[in-house]
Amino acid sequence: MSEHIAKIIEIIGSSDKGWEDAAQLAVDEAKKTLHVIHGIEVVDMTAAVDATSGKLTSYRTCLKVSFAVD
DSSP, X not given: OOXXXXXXXXXXXXXXXOHHHHHXXXXXXXXXXXOSEEEEEEEEEEEEEOTTTOOEEEEEEEEEXXXXXX
């Protein structure tokens, strides 16, 4: 039987396009230093709102990232 050890960290990505893009950008950045990412859990999503127009202007996605430990 093979055993695997994983570690979970929390990271935040931001984007002016949307929450999914913010999550993808966070994972892309994490891939630069983490290897064998198994999955993510979206913990929180927030956005900034333009006070004048009421439009969403930037999106932040907080993720838990699971990855293999050597």
